[in-house]
Amino acid sequence: MANLKQLCKKEELLTGGHRLCAGCGAGAVARQVLLAASDTPIVITSATGCLEVATTIFPYTAWKVPFIHSAFENSAATCSGVETAYRSLKKQGKINKEIKFIAFGGDGGTYDIGLQSLSGAMERGHNMLYICYNNEAYMNTGIQRSGATPKGAHTTTAPAGKVKQGKEQNRKDLTAIMVAHDIPYVAQASIGYWNDFTNKVQKALATEGPAFINVIQPCRLGWAYKPENTMVLARSAVETCIWPIFEVINGEYKINMKPKEKKPVEEFMKLQGRFKHLFKPENKAILEDIQQGVDRRWAKLLKLTGEN
């Protein structure tokens, strides 16, 4: 595992000057991944989304590694093609280097429109790492609800209004869906725990076969908070057990950060404009319901690890 000093000495493979927002967590995801992965040559695939549009405005690119974007819903399928070309050319002796493959997709491009493409690529067993940079809504198109948006959050397509209080449904558990694919490495991470995240990226890349990491990444516009709070929120999501960080290696669950004291969900939610409406007295029941949901899922996770 690399320490901060060692990571700082590495070349930045995602240059500054890209057009991501100040305080954007997606940029932090890409940077941490590239720092973790830079010991091996890598090829990056990206879905359409914030990360892609803000880093590749022609004639500029922030990527110092080979990068391809083709469409929104197919980062995994595109990456599977790149990886297969590599295996074919290597087998034929046309390429001899060791190369690793990383696909990025936002939560919209992964949970929703890209789910089939991801599922297919994971089932086919490509030697690739898929990273979902999860900011819990369609941020690039202006904060629309996705399958990853948590209950109660205000988005522009499931807004808080006079009769509705933001999204009415729970998010789907994509990480569990990936575990159900019986792939060798699945993890949840948070950019607030860079050490854990970079370690997971390295483990995933060292894994033979498909790997998936779902990394939570606060979005200062979509979540409506001050840009300096990105890392605070990324940690708070873990401390409240809203976004537990864990890994599932060959089906075995391991929680990587168990908070000493599990904080109430309000700690995480109160810093964000998207949950503001839930703090009205009449919405107390919704907050309680959200807390119960978090408690229930945390207990389930503990059970999966064999703990109580």
Next chain:
Amino acid sequence: MLKPTSKNGKIVAKTGNEAMAEAMRQIAPDVVAAYPITPATEVVQIFSQYVADGVVPTEYIAVESEHSAMSACIGACAAGARVMTGTSSQGLALMWEMLYIAAGLRLPIVMAEVNRALSSPINIHGDQSDTMGARDAGWIQIYSENSQEAYDNMLQATRIAEKAKLPTMVTTDGFIISHCMEVVEIQPDEEVKKFVGEYKPERYLLDIDRPYTLGSLDLQDYYFEHRLQLADAMRNASEIILEVAKDFAVQFGREYSFYEKYKLDDAEIAIVAIGSAAGTAKVIVDELRAKGVKAGLLKIRVFRPFPHKEIAKDLAHLKALAILDRADSCSGSFAPVYTDVTSAMFTHNQGKNPKTINYVYGLGGRDIALEHFREVFDRLEKIKNGGEVGEPLGYINVRK
């Protein structure tokens, strides 16, 4: 007994699908990504057996949809591999978004496309609605009249695509060609390998020491230029297609161009057709010629790039012309081949054009028989002799 056109050619019996799979085996692409769909399934199914038997070095990606098939082809081709796929109808429709992207990224993917009707109603039989709908996607389109052409076109497509840096689809009419056993002349493997050559991309993702970004965002300041480059590439592909055809003729003795002129040069009345129907049309042309009627045929092979100047010139001398479409554009106007041919004639022939009518035929595999061609030529003959043109758009062999 048929004689081969080339020194080492071998006459065998193959369906259209088998002929295309045979071409793929000989080309032995680095990657094939495909999803099953009737009537194209066989092409990749036969090929996957070659992969399973280790006959080809190809890696086969059995994707979960055609959208992912084309996405994986894009990834593999961008990575530096020679890539092929096969599909039909709904499969091509599901690829739609990615067809445009493959062309925009200038990736020379080659597709074996078996023409089939589009839903709804669902129908598995042959018409050209699928590829006609994709005619503006930036793909070179080469249509085949029979299994021989399907085989020959696949061999040529690989070279054309790689030289033009444009994806290329070779089509056959579903079932009519894809499942019909015919005699086909196959070239020896080593001759095909030599003809097709090695694929050497200029830039590719796996060239790890020369990293580059593919698929970037163009704003108002660059998009138009890049699309113009694509349009220019399609225009420039014409010359490449002729070059490759010329070399093909030298190597294998079978001649190809943008289209085939069948007794056209001295004809007074003629039909323009694409695909298997051209074979039926030739029978009637011969029949009419025997009676002294100056009938002819122009069979389009290359629909994209559209050979507008050449076609306009070669049709200008006619007195009456029927343009046949195995697709309808539901535009309230005319069908796709008609609109392209007539706009070419309007542009290039300074008003000296034959009287022209359009027919839509064969949707969903509906038969077009000899008698239907006789009827079309009868009408052309009447128009030639001063009869009224009448309704310019007709439908052949359909209940009204």
